[in-house]
Amino acid sequence: MLKTRFTELVGIEYPIMCGGMFQVGRAELCAAVSEAGGLGTITSATQGDPENLRQEIRKVKELTDKPFAVNLSLFPSSRPLPNEEYIDVLIEEGVKIVETSGRSPKDLMQKLKSGGIIVIHKVANAKNAISAENAGVDAVSVVGFETGGHPGMNDIGSIVLTKLVTDAVSVPVLGGGGFSTGQSLVAAMALGAEGVVMGTRFMAVKESILHQNVKNWMINASEAETAIVQKSIGSGSRVALNEVAKEVLKLEERGTTFEELLPLITGKRAPKVYFDGEINAGIWSCGQVVGLINDVPTTKELIDRIVQEAVDSRNFINHAFETKHEASVSER
Structure with missing residues (x-):
């Protein structure tokens, strides 16, 4: 625990x-x-x-x-x-x-x-x-x-x-x-x-409801394959850098209106991505941590892994401090 x-x-x-x-x-x-x-x-x-x-x-x-x-x-x-x-x-x-x-x-x-x-x-x-x-x-x-x-x-x-x-x-x-x-x-x-x-x-x-196509995209994506869209309308959102996101970015760079963006950024398009696996059907939220994802474990496997990594990291840090302390004492 x-x-x-x-x-x-x-x-x-x-x-x-x-x-x-x-x-x-x-x-x-x-x-x-x-x-x-x-x-x-x-x-x-x-x-x-x-x-x-x-x-x-x-x-x-x-x-x-x-x-x-x-x-x-x-x-x-x-x-x-x-x-x-x-x-x-x-x-x-x-x-x-x-x-x-x-x-x-x-x-x-x-x-x-x-x-x-x-x-x-x-x-x-x-x-x-x-x-x-x-x-x-x-x-x-x-x-x-x-x-x-x-x-x-x-x-x-x-x-x-x-x-x-x-x-x-x-x-x-x-x-x-x-x-x-x-x-x-x-x-x-x-x-x-x-x-x-x-x-x-x-x-x-x-256990995630997402289509396997989306999960496969995430496994293969790098940390650079996300972008923040909608900053021009004061509602910045980090999303997967797909074709729709690229179009939104072009419009925002050129200068656009909310009305012009709405057909592209509406959440009504997300189900086609999430449930039908059409990666370019709409914008969908995705963080830069996608670059660290390389598998699709069960939730228990993931959390158990995180906990073990945390314990190992703590032990590594403790060992590093102990080694530094011992070296400092020996130099006196």
């Missing part, structure tokens, strides 16, 4: 969280992460309406009796999300952990807390982390420039951001963006984090 304040807070074995992912965050993957000792997450926006979310929650409970989270997206949306109704479902179904992402969850905190829910808020900088802590969240995750999906607009990497946020708040912090191995877990903890949140790496596991 790797015990931190975060594992104690949410009642899990290892400080590894699967972040909320649109279309990908479903019951099977969520339950597999939780069963393997991490914290799985289902994504409410994927479900479309409160009753579908209720059924997905019940499906998770059929697959595991371990803790899991539900993501509530607070990002601007062309179709307003019924988050108040989602919260009613969470409380009725006894869900105890929520991940919020997007704007501040301040307006929802009273309702969440009255339902006894632990709130983890995803941020992109230290200022937002402080605001989230002041709003009453129980933990924050900070995602750097490397992350798939929305990394914030300031192009700052995860190592710098993780240290800035752990210095700025007193609640447990998870590092996000570029974390996928035991070595990176140890690095995050060395910076003061008490765990990591991973998305892209969990897309390429056997």
Whole structure:
């Protein structure tokens, strides 16, 4: 067991969280992460309406009796999300952990807390982390420039951001963006984090709903085969560098409007990628960590591997310090 304040807070074995992912965050993957000792997450926006979310929650409970989270997206949306109704479902179904992402969850905190829910808020900088802590969240995750999906607009990497946020708040912090191995877990903890949140790496596991074509693309992709699109409209998103993403980048470089981009960036195109395996059917979230993915293990195999790598890395570091100390003593 790797015990931190975060594992104690949410009642899990290892400080590894699967972040909320649109279309990908479903019951099977969520339950597999939780069963393997991490914290799985289902994504409410994927479900479309409160009753579908209720059924997905019940499906998770059929697959595991371990803790899991539900993501509530607070990002601007062309179709307003019924988050108040989602919260009613969470409380009725006894869900105890929520991940919020997007704007501040301040307006929802009273309702969440009255339902006894632990709130983890995803941020992109230290200022937002402080605001989230002041709003009453129980933990924050900070995602750097490397992350798939929305990394914030300031192009700052995860190592710098993780240290800035752990210095700025007193609640447990998870590092996000570029974390996928035991070595990176140890690095995050060395910076003061008490765990990591991973998305892209969990897309390429056997329990992920993604089409095998997508997983194969990820295995073969390099760290350079992602790009941030939509910066011109103030909603930067890191995605796989496919033909649609290249077209979006061309339009943005030339100068474009939201209306011109919308047919290319609409989430309605994602199912053709994720479920039909048409890699170039639309834009889809993918982090730079894709360059480190070279297999499609089961979720348990992946988490067991990360934990073993973390233990080996810790032992290596301890040995290095002991050797340095012994050498220093012998020189005196």
